[in-house]
Amino acid sequence: MLLKGKNVVITGAGRGIGKAIALACAREGANLGLMARSLDELEHTKSEIENVNKDIKLTIVTANVMIYDQVEKAFKILYEELGMFNGIIANAGYSRMWTSHEFDSEKFIEIINTNVSGVFFTFKAAYPYMKADEKSDKSRFIITGSAAFTNPMPKFAAYTASKYAVVGLQESLAMEYKKENINFNMVLPTMVDTRLLRGKKAGDGNKPPNVLNPWDLEDYYLYLLSDDGNKTNNCLIFTSDFDEVKRLLNEAPDVNKRNWEVFKEYLEERAPKIYGNVRKLGTLVDFIIKGRVK
Protein backbone atom coordinates (compact mmCIF):
# COMPACT_ATOMS: atom_id res chain seq x y z
CA MET A 1 0.00 0.00 0.00
CA LEU A 2 1.41 3.34 -1.09
CA LEU A 3 -0.13 5.56 1.57
CA LYS A 4 -0.56 3.33 4.59
CA GLY A 5 -1.12 5.43 7.70
CA LYS A 6 -0.91 8.79 5.89
CA ASN A 7 -3.56 11.39 6.72
CA VAL A 8 -5.07 13.00 3.64
CA VAL A 9 -7.80 15.64 3.41
CA ILE A 10 -9.73 16.14 0.17
CA THR A 11 -12.13 19.00 -0.53
CA GLY A 12 -14.94 18.44 -3.03
CA ALA A 13 -14.96 14.73 -2.20
CA GLY A 14 -18.72 14.18 -2.42
CA ARG A 15 -18.63 13.32 -6.12
CA GLY A 16 -16.57 13.52 -9.30
CA ILE A 17 -12.80 13.75 -9.20
CA GLY A 18 -12.57 14.24 -5.42
CA LYS A 19 -14.57 11.09 -4.78
CA ALA A 20 -12.42 9.06 -7.23
CA ILE A 21 -9.24 10.28 -5.52
CA ALA A 22 -10.70 9.47 -2.11
CA LEU A 23 -11.48 5.89 -3.19
CA ALA A 24 -7.95 5.48 -4.60
CA CYS A 25 -6.34 6.88 -1.42
CA ALA A 26 -8.46 4.54 0.72
CA ARG A 27 -7.40 1.57 -1.39
CA GLU A 28 -3.77 2.64 -0.77
CA GLY A 29 -4.30 2.76 2.99
CA ALA A 30 -4.61 6.50 3.71
CA ASN A 31 -6.78 7.80 6.54
CA LEU A 32 -9.16 10.33 5.09
CA GLY A 33 -10.89 13.60 5.94
CA LEU A 34 -13.47 14.46 3.30
CA MET A 35 -15.12 17.83 2.81
CA ALA A 36 -17.95 19.25 0.67
CA ARG A 37 -21.25 21.07 1.30
CA SER A 38 -23.67 18.18 0.63
CA LEU A 39 -23.75 15.77 3.58
CA ASP A 40 -25.71 13.13 1.64
CA GLU A 41 -23.04 12.97 -1.08
CA LEU A 42 -20.28 12.73 1.51
CA GLU A 43 -22.16 9.92 3.25
CA HIS A 44 -22.46 8.14 -0.06
CA THR A 45 -18.71 8.48 -0.69
CA LYS A 46 -18.08 7.22 2.84
CA SER A 47 -20.14 4.07 2.35
CA GLU A 48 -18.40 3.32 -0.97
CA ILE A 49 -15.03 3.73 0.74
CA GLU A 50 -16.05 1.37 3.53
CA ASN A 51 -16.52 -1.31 0.88
CA VAL A 52 -12.96 -0.69 -0.37
CA ASN A 53 -11.09 -0.52 2.95
CA LYS A 54 -12.61 -0.86 6.41
CA ASP A 55 -9.27 -0.48 8.20
CA ILE A 56 -8.71 3.24 7.68
CA LYS A 57 -9.89 6.22 9.73
CA LEU A 58 -12.49 8.16 7.77
CA THR A 59 -14.18 11.42 8.78
CA ILE A 60 -16.55 13.51 6.72
CA VAL A 61 -17.28 17.14 7.45
CA THR A 62 -19.41 19.72 5.66
CA ALA A 63 -17.99 23.14 4.88
CA ASN A 64 -18.32 25.76 2.20
CA VAL A 65 -14.80 26.55 0.96
CA MET A 66 -15.94 30.12 0.21
CA ILE A 67 -16.44 30.78 3.93
CA TYR A 68 -13.19 30.83 5.89
CA ASP A 69 -14.74 30.22 9.33
CA GLN A 70 -16.37 27.02 8.10
CA VAL A 71 -13.13 25.77 6.53
CA GLU A 72 -11.17 26.59 9.70
CA LYS A 73 -13.67 24.71 11.88
CA ALA A 74 -13.67 21.74 9.51
CA PHE A 75 -9.88 21.40 9.59
CA LYS A 76 -9.86 21.61 13.38
CA ILE A 77 -12.37 18.75 13.54
CA LEU A 78 -10.36 16.70 11.05
CA TYR A 79 -7.13 17.31 12.97
CA GLU A 80 -8.78 16.15 16.21
CA GLU A 81 -9.97 12.97 14.45
CA LEU A 82 -6.90 12.16 12.36
CA GLY A 83 -3.87 14.04 13.75
CA MET A 84 -1.36 15.95 11.63
CA PHE A 85 -1.96 15.91 7.88
CA ASN A 86 0.44 14.44 5.31
CA GLY A 87 -1.53 15.67 2.32
CA ILE A 88 -4.22 18.18 1.42
CA ILE A 89 -6.02 18.09 -1.91
CA ALA A 90 -7.72 21.40 -2.69
CA ASN A 91 -10.08 20.03 -5.30
CA ALA A 92 -13.50 21.65 -4.72
CA GLY A 93 -14.47 23.64 -7.78
CA TYR A 94 -17.36 25.17 -9.64
CA SER A 95 -18.07 26.43 -13.15
CA ARG A 96 -20.84 27.96 -15.26
CA MET A 97 -20.91 28.71 -18.97
CA TRP A 98 -22.31 32.11 -19.92
CA THR A 99 -21.91 34.82 -22.55
CA SER A 100 -19.52 37.16 -20.80
CA HIS A 101 -21.40 40.47 -21.13
CA GLU A 102 -24.47 38.75 -19.69
CA PHE A 103 -22.60 36.77 -17.03
CA ASP A 104 -24.46 36.96 -13.75
CA SER A 105 -22.20 39.04 -11.50
CA GLU A 106 -22.98 37.03 -8.35
CA LYS A 107 -22.15 33.78 -10.18
CA PHE A 108 -18.88 35.26 -11.43
CA ILE A 109 -17.89 36.06 -7.85
CA GLU A 110 -19.02 32.61 -6.66
CA ILE A 111 -16.82 30.85 -9.22
CA ILE A 112 -13.78 32.97 -8.35
CA ASN A 113 -14.44 32.53 -4.64
CA THR A 114 -14.80 28.76 -4.86
CA ASN A 115 -11.88 28.13 -7.19
CA VAL A 116 -9.40 30.72 -5.90
CA SER A 117 -10.33 31.92 -2.39
CA GLY A 118 -11.45 28.33 -1.62
CA VAL A 119 -7.97 26.99 -2.40
CA PHE A 120 -6.35 29.76 -0.36
CA PHE A 121 -8.72 29.24 2.59
CA THR A 122 -8.00 25.51 2.43
CA PHE A 123 -4.27 26.16 2.68
CA LYS A 124 -4.63 28.79 5.41
CA ALA A 125 -6.85 26.58 7.57
CA ALA A 126 -4.80 23.42 6.99
CA TYR A 127 -1.36 24.97 7.49
CA PRO A 128 -1.18 24.68 11.32
CA TYR A 129 -1.86 20.95 11.04
CA MET A 130 0.39 20.10 8.10
CA LYS A 131 3.18 17.76 9.12
CA ALA A 132 6.23 19.72 8.00
CA ASP A 133 8.98 18.31 10.20
CA GLU A 134 10.74 15.90 7.89
CA LYS A 135 12.62 16.47 4.67
CA SER A 136 12.24 12.85 3.61
CA ASP A 137 8.47 12.88 4.27
CA LYS A 138 7.17 16.27 3.21
CA SER A 139 3.62 17.52 3.48
CA ARG A 140 1.86 17.77 0.16
CA PHE A 141 -0.53 20.54 -0.91
CA ILE A 142 -2.14 19.54 -4.20
CA ILE A 143 -4.48 21.74 -6.21
CA THR A 144 -6.87 20.52 -8.89
CA GLY A 145 -6.32 23.10 -11.59
CA SER A 146 -7.55 22.82 -15.17
CA ALA A 147 -6.30 22.68 -18.73
CA ALA A 148 -8.24 25.95 -19.07
CA PHE A 149 -4.89 27.32 -17.88
CA THR A 150 -3.04 27.79 -21.17
CA ASN A 151 -6.22 26.84 -23.12
CA PRO A 152 -8.74 29.58 -22.29
CA MET A 153 -12.32 28.91 -23.29
CA PRO A 154 -14.91 31.39 -24.56
CA LYS A 155 -17.99 31.73 -22.33
CA PHE A 156 -15.97 30.42 -19.39
CA ALA A 157 -14.49 33.76 -18.39
CA ALA A 158 -14.82 33.25 -14.63
CA TYR A 159 -13.65 29.64 -14.67
CA THR A 160 -10.71 30.37 -16.98
CA ALA A 161 -9.67 33.38 -14.89
CA SER A 162 -9.91 31.31 -11.70
CA LYS A 163 -7.77 28.49 -13.08
CA TYR A 164 -5.11 30.97 -14.24
CA ALA A 165 -5.20 32.54 -10.79
CA VAL A 166 -4.51 29.33 -8.89
CA VAL A 167 -1.34 28.78 -10.90
CA GLY A 168 -0.11 32.14 -9.62
CA LEU A 169 -1.26 31.23 -6.13
CA GLN A 170 0.73 28.01 -6.24
CA GLU A 171 3.87 29.81 -7.52
CA SER A 172 3.66 32.30 -4.69
CA LEU A 173 3.07 29.66 -1.98
CA ALA A 174 5.86 27.43 -3.31
CA MET A 175 8.32 30.33 -3.15
CA GLU A 176 7.15 31.49 0.24
CA TYR A 177 7.30 28.07 1.92
CA LYS A 178 10.40 26.83 0.09
CA LYS A 179 12.31 26.32 3.32
CA GLU A 180 9.50 24.37 4.96
CA ASN A 181 8.86 20.73 4.25
CA ILE A 182 5.74 21.36 2.18
CA ASN A 183 5.39 20.67 -1.54
CA PHE A 184 2.89 22.46 -3.76
CA ASN A 185 1.79 20.82 -6.99
CA MET A 186 -1.14 20.94 -9.36
CA VAL A 187 -3.00 18.45 -11.55
CA LEU A 188 -4.51 20.15 -14.62
CA PRO A 189 -7.07 17.82 -16.19
CA THR A 190 -8.64 18.19 -19.60
CA MET A 191 -12.31 17.10 -19.72
CA VAL A 192 -13.53 14.65 -17.09
CA ASP A 193 -16.92 12.93 -16.86
CA THR A 194 -18.31 14.71 -13.81
CA ARG A 195 -21.31 16.87 -12.94
CA LEU A 196 -19.17 19.99 -13.51
CA LEU A 197 -18.67 19.04 -17.16
CA ARG A 198 -21.71 16.93 -18.08
CA GLY A 199 -24.32 17.89 -15.50
CA LYS A 200 -26.77 15.11 -14.65
CA LYS A 201 -25.48 13.05 -17.60
CA ALA A 202 -22.17 12.45 -15.74
CA GLY A 203 -21.47 8.74 -15.40
CA ASP A 204 -24.25 7.69 -17.79
CA GLY A 205 -21.86 5.53 -19.83
CA ASN A 206 -22.19 7.78 -22.89
CA LYS A 207 -19.28 10.15 -22.37
CA PRO A 208 -17.47 11.23 -25.54
CA PRO A 209 -14.23 9.25 -26.02
CA ASN A 210 -12.00 12.28 -25.42
CA VAL A 211 -13.52 12.76 -21.95
CA LEU A 212 -11.63 11.04 -19.12
CA ASN A 213 -13.18 9.04 -16.30
CA PRO A 214 -12.53 10.56 -12.86
CA TRP A 215 -10.50 7.50 -11.84
CA ASP A 216 -8.16 8.01 -14.84
CA LEU A 217 -6.56 10.79 -12.77
CA GLU A 218 -5.76 8.77 -9.69
CA ASP A 219 -2.13 7.94 -10.54
CA TYR A 220 -1.22 11.66 -10.60
CA TYR A 221 -2.60 12.29 -7.12
CA LEU A 222 -1.24 9.03 -5.68
CA TYR A 223 2.20 9.81 -7.08
CA LEU A 224 2.17 13.30 -5.56
CA LEU A 225 1.15 11.87 -2.18
CA SER A 226 3.59 8.94 -2.27
CA ASP A 227 7.27 8.65 -1.31
CA ASP A 228 8.09 8.84 -5.04
CA GLY A 229 6.69 12.39 -5.15
CA ASN A 230 8.62 13.66 -2.11
CA LYS A 231 10.98 15.86 -4.13
CA THR A 232 8.43 17.10 -6.65
CA ASN A 233 7.63 20.75 -6.00
CA ASN A 234 5.83 23.52 -7.86
CA CYS A 235 5.04 21.31 -10.85
CA LEU A 236 2.04 21.45 -13.16
CA ILE A 237 0.87 18.01 -14.26
CA PHE A 238 -1.09 18.44 -17.49
CA THR A 239 -3.08 15.24 -17.99
CA SER A 240 -3.04 15.73 -21.78
CA ASP A 241 0.78 15.42 -21.74
CA PHE A 242 0.58 12.23 -19.72
CA ASP A 243 -2.13 10.76 -21.98
CA GLU A 244 0.46 11.10 -24.73
CA VAL A 245 3.24 9.68 -22.51
CA LYS A 246 1.01 6.69 -21.71
CA ARG A 247 0.21 6.20 -25.40
CA LEU A 248 3.92 6.24 -26.30
CA LEU A 249 4.74 3.88 -23.41
CA ASN A 250 2.20 1.45 -24.86
CA GLU A 251 3.78 1.43 -28.28
CA ALA A 252 7.48 1.71 -27.27
CA PRO A 253 9.62 -1.44 -27.56
CA ASP A 254 10.43 -2.95 -24.11
CA VAL A 255 14.04 -1.82 -24.31
CA ASN A 256 12.92 1.83 -24.52
CA LYS A 257 10.59 1.76 -21.55
CA ARG A 258 12.50 0.06 -18.77
CA ASN A 259 12.67 3.33 -16.87
CA TRP A 260 12.59 7.09 -17.35
CA GLU A 261 16.33 7.25 -18.12
CA VAL A 262 15.92 5.17 -21.27
CA PHE A 263 12.38 6.28 -22.13
CA LYS A 264 13.27 9.97 -22.09
CA GLU A 265 15.44 9.66 -25.21
CA TYR A 266 12.64 7.83 -27.02
CA LEU A 267 10.14 10.48 -25.91
CA GLU A 268 12.37 13.39 -26.86
CA GLU A 269 12.82 11.97 -30.35
CA ARG A 270 9.14 11.27 -30.97
CA ALA A 271 7.45 14.07 -29.06
CA PRO A 272 9.94 16.85 -28.25
CA LYS A 273 7.24 19.25 -27.01
CA ILE A 274 5.78 16.69 -24.59
CA TYR A 275 9.31 15.80 -23.46
CA GLY A 276 9.94 19.48 -22.69
CA ASN A 277 6.71 19.65 -20.67
CA VAL A 278 7.28 16.49 -18.61
CA ARG A 279 11.04 16.35 -18.18
CA LYS A 280 10.87 17.75 -14.62
CA LEU A 281 8.46 14.89 -13.88
CA GLY A 282 10.65 11.89 -14.66
CA THR A 283 9.82 10.32 -11.29
CA LEU A 284 6.13 10.42 -12.26
CA VAL A 285 6.90 8.68 -15.56
CA ASP A 286 8.87 6.08 -13.57
CA PHE A 287 5.88 5.72 -11.22
CA ILE A 288 3.67 5.01 -14.24
CA ILE A 289 6.24 2.63 -15.78
CA LYS A 290 6.54 0.72 -12.51
CA GLY A 291 2.75 0.36 -12.57
CA ARG A 292 2.55 1.57 -8.98
CA VAL A 293 -1.21 1.88 -9.43
CA LYS A 294 -3.59 -0.31 -11.45
Ligand SMILES: NC(=O)c1ccc[n+]([C@@H]2O[C@H](COP(=O)([O-])OP(=O)(O)OC[C@H]3O[C@@H](n4cnc5c(N)ncnc54)[C@H](OP(=O)(O)O)[C@@H]3O)[C@@H](O)[C@H]2O)c1
Ligand atom coordinates in the same frame (compact mmCIF):
# COMPACT_ATOMS: atom_id res chain seq x y z
N1 LIG B 1 -14.76 17.80 -14.85
C1 LIG B 1 -13.86 18.38 -15.60
O1 LIG B 1 -13.91 18.31 -16.86
C2 LIG B 1 -12.71 19.13 -14.98
C3 LIG B 1 -11.63 19.49 -15.81
C4 LIG B 1 -10.57 20.18 -15.24
C5 LIG B 1 -10.59 20.49 -13.91
N2 LIG B 1 -11.66 20.14 -13.12
C6 LIG B 1 -11.61 20.51 -11.71
O2 LIG B 1 -11.82 19.36 -10.90
C7 LIG B 1 -12.27 19.78 -9.61
C8 LIG B 1 -13.41 18.87 -9.18
O3 LIG B 1 -14.50 19.06 -10.06
P1 LIG B 1 -15.40 17.87 -10.63
O4 LIG B 1 -15.24 17.88 -12.10
O5 LIG B 1 -15.17 16.64 -9.87
O6 LIG B 1 -16.84 18.49 -10.34
P2 LIG B 1 -18.10 17.99 -9.48
O7 LIG B 1 -18.43 16.59 -9.79
O8 LIG B 1 -19.13 19.03 -9.66
O9 LIG B 1 -17.55 18.01 -7.97
C9 LIG B 1 -17.23 19.22 -7.34
C10 LIG B 1 -17.05 18.96 -5.85
O10 LIG B 1 -16.68 20.20 -5.23
C11 LIG B 1 -17.61 20.48 -4.18
N3 LIG B 1 -17.80 21.91 -4.06
C12 LIG B 1 -18.22 22.78 -5.01
N4 LIG B 1 -18.35 24.01 -4.50
C13 LIG B 1 -18.00 23.92 -3.19
C14 LIG B 1 -17.92 24.84 -2.12
N5 LIG B 1 -18.24 26.13 -2.28
N6 LIG B 1 -17.52 24.39 -0.90
C15 LIG B 1 -17.18 23.10 -0.72
N7 LIG B 1 -17.23 22.18 -1.68
C16 LIG B 1 -17.64 22.59 -2.91
C17 LIG B 1 -18.88 19.74 -4.59
O11 LIG B 1 -19.70 19.43 -3.48
P3 LIG B 1 -20.91 20.36 -2.94
O12 LIG B 1 -21.60 20.93 -4.13
O13 LIG B 1 -21.70 19.40 -2.12
O14 LIG B 1 -20.25 21.38 -2.09
C18 LIG B 1 -18.31 18.47 -5.18
O15 LIG B 1 -18.01 17.55 -4.17
C19 LIG B 1 -12.66 21.25 -9.75
O16 LIG B 1 -11.65 22.05 -9.17
C20 LIG B 1 -12.71 21.46 -11.24
O17 LIG B 1 -12.46 22.78 -11.63
C21 LIG B 1 -12.72 19.45 -13.63
